[in-house]
Amino acid sequence: MANTDFFEMVYAVVRLIPRGRVTSYGAIANYLGTKSSARVVGYAMNAAGKVKPKVPAHRVVNRNGMLTGKLHFEHPHQMQELLEKENIEVKNDQVMNFEKLFWDPTSELEM
DNA sequence: GTAATGACCTTGG
């Protein structure tokens, strides 16, 4: 039953995120054409851990580069750990050099 | 079917 194609779209983009790179909900929503539905993107991440294959939701942060969804992970500290493993510096639940590591699908994919 | 919530973003005071 075609589970919300919107979700799969989000998953596809998130899975395309290069290693050591991060993106924001609004960026994905914007790429999908529904920048107003940034909340829905976040909601999609809610089921990310239930979808197959699993989606690297740890590479998705809010516009401020803050790990807002880390609390929603199976293990809150896991998100920061994964990000650090990707060579990404995380301090105070915030991604350092966020603008530098920011990966915008609209610019990388859609161009 | 209506109401409330949410891993957000934008705009107004």
Place this chain on the structure above:
DNA sequence: ACCAAGGCCATTA
């Protein structure tokens, strides 16, 4: 500059 409120889309109760 900082604080507050609204809007959008989908899911769940």
